[in-house]
Amino acid sequence: MRNHTRESHMAYTKIEQYNEHVTAELTKHYRESLDLLGEDSTREGLLKTPERVAKAMQFLTQGYSMDAHAILNSAKFHEEVSEMILVKDIELYSMCEHHILPFFGKAHIAYIPNGWITGLSKIARVVDVYARRLQVQERLTTQILHAIKDTLNPLGVAVVIEASHLCMMMRGVQKQNSVTTTSAFWGEFEKNETRSEFTKLISSNLH
Ligand SMILES: Nc1nc2c(ncn2[C@@H]2O[C@H](COP(=O)(O)OP(=O)(O)OP(=O)(O)O)[C@@H](O)[C@H]2O)c(=O)[nH]1
Numbered sequence: 038m039r040n041h042t043r044e045s046h047m048a049y050t051k052i053e054q055y056n057e058h059v060t061a062e063l064t065k066h067y068r069e070s071l072d073l074l075g076e077d078s079t080r081e082g083l084l085k086t087p088e089r090v091a092k093a094m095q096f097l098t099q100g101y102s103m104d105a106h107a108i109l110n111s112a113k114f115h116e117e118v119s120e121m122i123l124v125k126d127i128e129l130y131s132m133c134e135h136h137i138l139p140f141f142g143k144a145h146i147a148y149i150p151n152g153w154i155t156g157l158s159k160i161a162r163v164v165d166v167y168a169r170r171l172q173v174q175e176r177l178t179t180q181i182l183h184a185i186k187d188t189l190n191p192l193g194v195a196v197v198i199e200a201s202h203l204c205m206m207m208r209g210v211q212k213q214n215s216v217t218t219t220s221a222f223w224g225e226f227e228k229n230e231t232r233s234e235f236t237k238l239i240s241s242n243l244h
């Protein structure tokens with residue numbers, strides 16, 4: 038099954054790869070959790086659930102073993118471009134570190150190159166690197182900014198994330214329609230003019 042392409046891809050994506058020891062331990066804990074919650078972990082429908090959850094949680098936290106800098110560097114090209122590059126509406130799924138419940142939404146990411154560009158898909162991959170961890174939306178936003186800033190040495194970086202938090206929808210304050218927007222701006226984007234061009238572009242419906 039393993040070929041060269043898959044190996045090099047797996048260097049940072051870890052697709053379908055679960056740690057046996059972690060899976061076994063988590064499975065045990067999730068089985069106990071089900072019983073503590075009043076379920077019967079031995080009933081047919083739940084027999085494989087603890088193991089499924091153990092794998093799902095490893096998938097959803099695989100960002101810990103991914104390296105954003107390696108991803109951005111893996112398709113870094115020398116190019117004299119001086120205009121803003123914007124990738125918008127990148128869907129993201131993460132989990133809040135307070136309740137381990139999902140938050141999800143969109144990221145809009147722009148940078149102004151300074152001799153180096155990266156593959157567009159790598160920008161979207163960096164979102165997953167930091168989203169697939171236990172997070173707060175604010176830290177997710179700044180970690181993405183710093184990875185791009187440190188790797189590409191650009192003139193400016195902007196990151197805006199709009200997300201809905203299930204911990205505010207399904208429980209707690211139970212607000213179904215609230216959307217949280219976080220942003221981080223660095224370099225040229227600290228100037229009003231550049232920032233407002235970015236804001237105009239992310240709110241436009243032009244594709
Ligand atoms: N700043 C920030 N807060 C978050 C994020 N995700 C969840 N939270 C908040 O984390 C806070 C934790 O507050 P606590 O009072 O300790 O927890 P709680 O009793 O479960 O709070 P409620 O959700 O208000 O019921 C809540 O206000 C959540 O809304 C996030 O990404 N960023």
Ligand SMILES: [Zn+2]
Nearest residue numbers: 133135136204
């Ligand atoms: Zn939460």
